[in-house]
Amino acid sequence: MARVVILGAGIAGHTAALFARRRLPQPHQVIVVSPKDIYNWIPSNIWVGVGAMSCNEVVVPLRPVYAKMDIDFVQGRAVEIHPEGTGAVGTPRVIVENTGEEATGQRREIGYDYLINATGPKLNFAATPGLGPDGFTQSVCTYEHADKAAGAFLAAVEEMKKGRTQTLLIGTGHGMCTCEGAAFEFVLNVEFELRRHQVRDKARVVFISNEPELGDFGVGGMHFKRGGYVVSSKLFAESLFVERGVEWITGAHVQKVEAGKAFYETLDGESHELAFDFAMLLPPFTGIGMKALDRAGQDITADLFMPNGFMKVDADYAKKDYAQWKAADWPKTYRNPKYANIFAVGIAFAPPHAITRPRVSAKGTPISPAPPRTGMPSAIIGRVVANNIADLVLGRTQRQPKTASMAALGAACVASAGANWWSGTAASMTMYPIVPDFERFPEYGRDLKFTFGDIGSAGHWIKKILHYMFIYKAKALPMWWMIPE
Amino acid sequence: MSVNKTDQQAPLPTPSTRFFRTFVPWQLLKFILINLKMIRMIRRSH
Numbered sequence: 001m002a003r004v005v006i007l008g009a010g011i012a013g014h015t016a017a018l019f020a021r022r023r024l025p026q027p028h029q030v031i032v033v034s035p036k037d038i039y040n041w042i043p044s045n046i047w048v049g050v051g052a053m054s055c056n057e058v059v060v061p062l063r064p065v066y067a068k069m070d071i072d073f074v075q076g077r078a079v080e081i082h083p084e085g086t087g088a089v090g091t092p093r094v095i096v097e098n099t100g101e102e103a104t105g106q107r108r109e110i111g112y113d114y115l116i117n118a119t120g121p122k123l124n125f126a127a128t129p130g131l132g133p134d135g136f137t138q139s140v141c142t143y144e145h146a147d148k149a150a151g152a153f154l155a156a157v158e159e160m161k162k163g164r165t166q167t168l169l170i171g172t173g174h175g176m177c178t179c180e181g182a183a184f185e186f187v188l189n190v191e192f193e194l195r196r197h198q199v200r201d202k203a204r205v206v207f208i209s210n211e212p213e214l215g216d217f218g219v220g221g222m223h224f225k226r227g228g229y230v231v232s233s234k235l236f237a238e239s240l241f242v243e244r245g246v247e248w249i250t251g252a253h254v255q256k257v258e259a260g261k262a263f264y265e266t267l268d269g270e271s272h273e274l275a276f277d278f279a280m281l282l283p284p285f286t287g288i289g290m291k292a293l294d295r296a297g298q299d300i301t302a303d304l305f306m307p308n309g310f311m312k313v314d315a316d317y318a319k320k321d322y323a324q325w326k327a328a329d330w331p332k333t334y335r336n337p338k339y340a341n342i343f344a345v346g347i348a349f350a351p352p353h354a355i356t357r358p359r360v361s362a363k364g365t366p367i368s369p370a371p372p373r374t375g376m377p378s379a380i381i382g383r384v385v386a387n388n389i390a391d392l393v394l395g396r397t398q399r400q401p402k403t404a405s406m407a408a409l410g411a412a413c414v415a416s417a418g419a420n421w422w423s424g425t426a427a428s429m430t431m432y433p434i435v436p437d438f439e440r441f442p443e444y445g446r447d448l449k450f451t452f453g454d455i456g457s458a459g460h461w462i463k464k465i466l467h468y469m470f471i472y473k474a475k476a477l478p479m480w481w482m483i484p485e
Numbered sequence: 486m487s488v489n490k491t492d493q494q495a496p497l498p499t500p501s502t503r504f505f506r507t508f509v510p511w512q513l514l515k516f517i518l519i520n521l522k523m524i525r526m527i528r529r530s531h
């Protein structure tokens with residue numbers, strides 16, 4: 001009997017749990033540990049944040065799903081990993097702090113044979129004073145944040161209906177943020193909703209980003225064929241903004257936020273201020289800050305985690321200049337190099353380096369997107385790791401482990417630009433691979449056959465259908481496993 | 486101040502391009518094409 005413990009029930013962890021259980025019959029055990037007994041389909045939070053969707057539509061209660069799938073659920077937060085056991089007990093375990101209603105804060109030990117770390121990011125609002133829902137800006141990173149953002153946005157709309165002009169500032173709240181695509185989607189949705197509420201003329205909409213240029217998305221931008229030309233995502237994104245009258249500030253590090261005012265530095269080293277009435281600024285991400293201890297109780301966190309809190313896996317973490325970055329640096333099996341029964345999937349794994357060329361401002365401040373691990377690769381990696389673990393448990397060791405390098409995976413990004421079946425549109429973009437591979441594709445780093453961008457209602461329909469498909473899959477309804485990640 | 490108001494280098498869509506973006510029959514066709522492209526890309530990634 002083997003026990004697979006999965007920390008985190010987000011896009012990567014929940015997918016891994018469902019596939020692990022599908023492949024591993026009883027008496028093998030699959031246990032999920034997560035602070036909340038609710039799954040959030042995070043990509044749809046942008047619609048919650050403008051009041052176009054309710055919180056209920058973006059969440060799935062996990063307990064009934066896990067009861068049906070015969071997966072054990074522990075409501076708690078993993079705080080320590082003991083990969084060699086503790087004291088007299090020489091088998092690996094995690095320490096979990098209860099977060100459910102009963103025995104909150106109490107700690108318990110959960111032993112494991114295989115551990116998947118899928119704990120996602122810590123939303124590091126503290127990196128920028130005044131940032132976040134406890135400060136002066138909104139967020140859409142969780143459904144609760146998005147709900148609060150919708151309240152603030154609709155209050156600003158009410159002000160505009162009374163004839164007052166408002167400045168809406170949307171983007172990234174720090175020079176080292178990731179997830180620029182989410183901010184991009186949110187600003188386009190805000191602009192669409194302002195038109196729907198017939199107050200567009202009363203609003204100044206400003207996008208602020210740590211990307212060196214629009215359309216970088218933390219992946220160094222992309223190129224696609226359009227109208228007989230190869231065009232960059234920069235032109236594509238700028239065109240969308242100019243058409244909608246959205247202003248933009250790129251290469252920006254938000255230093256602090258006060259009530260109604262953001263202070264930021266740009267790549268040229270200049271400092272600026274911008275007054276706002278509504279702001280949604282994403283935080284930078286770090287790992288969630290789990291510790292690791294050896295059997296004697298010595299701290300071995302550095303063996304398992306990088307200083308930013310993300311877990312070390314089979315990547316090449318040697319420090320290299322941008323010119324030396326290679327597709328081969330990216331992990332393939334997501335296994336910790338020291339403890340072969342520990343894996344990290346989704347945002348929780350430590351990438352070897354950024355994808356966009358790193359930049360520092362004239363004053364030496366790093367202002368550069370961290371590498372995104374979006375929903376599609378996170379879920380694919382979760383599935384591949386779960387299936388590889390199942391092979392190990394079932395003794396199918398003659399099979400080569402499947403790989404899921406982000407330098408060999410593509411991604412589909414459908415960036416909503418308005419939530420309406422008929423007048424709404426979305427920018428559909430696909431790229432292959434996510435991490436450019438200049439050895440295979442010397443000119444653009446990506447295969448232009450699989451990299452494209454388009455805008456129209458069709459994109460919105462796809463985005464909406466994907467929403468229902470992924471909620472269906474998260475509920476593990478019949479044939480859920482047929483739906484690709 | 487580095488706020489970029491209207492970068493005139495960005496190509497703007499013509500009225501017909503804008504019309505076709507929400508013209509249902511054309512978008513139905515696009516829907517099929519984009520899905521096919523995405524399926525091809527997903528297959529390559531799985």
Ligand SMILES: Cc1cc2nc3c(=O)[nH]c(=O)nc-3n(C[C@H](O)[C@H](O)[C@H](O)COP(=O)(O)OP(=O)(O)OC[C@H]3O[C@@H](n4cnc5c(N)ncnc54)[C@H](O)[C@@H]3O)c2cc1C
Nearest residue numbers: 008009010011012042043078119120182346347374375376
């Ligand atoms: C607003 C927004 C819009 C986005 N839109 C898109 C999009 O359109 N397309 C796309 O592909 N991607 C999108 N993304 C990115 C996508 O949401 C992430 O890539 C994805 O959620 C990462 O999955 P994950 O499982 O690694 O992390 P998460 O989904 O964040 O899950 C982490 C899980 O770990 C749990 N956890 C945290 N701490 C602990 C602990 N100590 N112990 C146990 N469990 C813990 C959390 O509660 C959560 O359940 C968007 C992101 C945001 C914020």
